[in-house]
Amino acid sequence: MVFQSVAxxxxxxxxxxxxxxxxxxxxxxxxxDARRADTFSIRNSTRALIDETRIEGIWANRESNEALTDRIxxxxxxxxxxxxxxxxxxxxxxxxxxxxxxxxxxxxALEGPIALIGEVLSMRDNRLGAELTYDEPDKEIKNELYxxxxxxRLLSNRCRNAWEKLKRLEDVREKLRSEIESKDExxxxxxxxLATNRSSTKISFKPNSQRxxxxxxxxxxxxxxxxxxKQMAENELADTSAIRESLFVCREKARSILxxxxxxxxxxxxxxxxxxxxxxxxLEWQQTKMKEEMEKAVCAMQTLEATLEDKAADLxxxxxxxxNRALRRGKELCLDYAHHSLxxxxxxxxxxxxxxxxxxxxxxxxxxxxxxxxxxxxxxxENKQQSLMADTRALELxxxxxxxxxxxxMYNPSAQTDRNxxxxxxxSFTK
Numbered sequence: 015m016v017f018q019s020v021a022x023x024x025x026x027x028x029x030x031x032x033x034x035x036x037x038x039x040x041x042x043x044x045x046x047d048a049r050r051a052d053t054f055s056i057r058n059s060t061r062a063l064i065d066e067t068r069i070e071g072i073w074a075n076r077e078s079n080e081a082l083t084d085r086i087x088x089x090x091x092x093x094x095x096x097x098x099x100x101x102x103x104x105x106x107x108x109x110x111x112x113x114x115x116x117x118x119x120x121x122x123a124l125e126g127p128i129a130l131i132g133e134v135l136s137m138r139d140n141r142l143g144a145e146l147t148y149d150e151p152d153k154e155i156k157n158e159l160y161x162x163x164x165x166x167r168l169l170s171n172r173c174r175n176a177w178e179k180l181k182r183l184e185d186v187r188e189k190l191r192s193e194i195e196s197k198d199e200x201x202x203x204x205x206x207x208l209a210t211n212r213s214s215t216k217i218s219f220k221p222n223s224q225r226x227x228x229x230x231x232x233x234x235x236x237x238x239x240x241x242x243x244k245q246m247a248e249n250e251l252a253d254t255s256a257i258r259e260s261l262f263v264c265r266e267k268a269r270s271i272l273x274x275x276x277x278x279x280x281x282x283x284x285x286x287x288x289x290x291x292x293x294x295x296x297l298e299w300q301q302t303k304m305k306e307e308m309e310k311a312v313c314a315m316q317t318l319e320a321t322l323e324d325k326a327a328d329l330x331x332x333x334x335x336x337x338n339r340a341l342r343r344g345k346e347l348c349l350d351y352a353h354h355s356l357x358x359x360x361x362x363x364x365x366x367x368x369x370x371x372x373x374x375x376x377x378x379x380x381x382x383x384x385x386x387x388x389x390x391x392x393x394x395x396e397n398k399q400q401s402l403m404a405d406t407r408a409l410e411l412x413x414x415x416x417x418x419x420x421x422x423x424m425y426n427p428s429a430q431t432d433r434n435x436x437x438x439x440x441x442s443f444t445k
Contacts (some may be wrong), residue, residue, distance in 0.1 A: 165268040
């Protein structure tokens with residue numbers, strides 16, 4: 015009996031053994047375990063990252079809110095300080111304006127006495143010479159006029175200083191007001207930012223939100239600017255009271271100066287001759303001493319010139335040594351210690367010569383000043399000799415000038431009007 019086998023056909027692919035198959039399954043299992051482990055680790059790290067970022071975001075927002083709150087408190091504190099300074103500034107401006115008005119009234123009241131004294135001086139101003147002011151009677155009247163003019167000038171300067179001070183105070187006031195407005199705007203803006211949260215409708219992503227705005231300043235610059243504005247206001251307020259006091263003092267001085275001058279006139283007239291003679295003797299002594307100093311100055315200049323010539327020889331020696339040593343050849347032409355020493359000597363000698371020249375120029379300038387001042391003393395001695403001769407004539411005019419001074423003391427603004435009424439016989443019309 016014939017048996018027929020089943021026909022088989024294998025795929026034309028490579029077959030693997032059971033061992034390889036088991037190894038492949040093992041590898042897949044290991045890879046799957048590793049992937050699951052990685053996934054587990056990523057999930058845990060993700061949860062940790064979410065929790066950490068949430069906490070950090072909350073704390074960052076809290077710190078930002080605290081920073082905004084601190085900033086608002088700081089702005090409010092500086093606003094209160096500047097507001098108090100502004101109130102003080104406004105009070106000082108008001109007080110200084112009142113003092114300025116009173117001083118201007120006193121200044122206007124000085125025109126009458128000055129006009130009267132000028133009329134008296136124009137009647138007696140017929141003298142000539144450099145010692146015109148040393149004529150005692152006329153000197154006392156001019157001294158009174160000088161005091162009045164000086165008071166007028168001083169009051170005018172004080173009024174001008176007060177006006178300039180008021181302008182500066184007003185400028186500072188405007189700066190303080192602007193500073194307060196800026197701080198109000200900044201506080202309002204920070205309060206709005208503090209009230210904004212993540213649920214607000216006005217928030218969105220911004221391009222380059224961390225950029226520095228144009229014309230921005232650092233915190234240190236801002237703080238320094240605020241302190242400078244505060245200090246500027248304090249500096250302006252520091253001398254305001256002194257200006258007000260100076261206005262008051264000048265007004266009181268202008269009221270009392272005529273009486274003080276008239277009391278001083280009698281004593282000054284008696285000692286005028288003695289003072290002129292004493293000044294003449296003093297100038298003679300000064301002239302003698304000046305001539306002695308001029309002789310000493312000439313000797314000193316001659317000594318300096320000799321020293322300068324002596325140092326010139328030393329400098330020539332040092333420079334010649336340097337120039338001659340430059341003739342060395344080859345490697346011998348080196349900058350050795352001797353070269354440096356000679357260079358130092360040249361520099362030192364030039365410096366010495368320069369110092370001596372400067373001292374010589376100073377001595378010559380001083381000699382010229384001595385000569386010029388000696389000539390002035392000679393001229394002044396001649397003028398004082400003429401003044402001594404004029405003192406005798408001045409004593410003859412004492413009584414008339416005394417009457418005129420009493421007229422100034424009892425100055426009545428309506429006296430000229432009354433005199434005109436009497437001369438024109440207008441008494442009946444005035445009645």
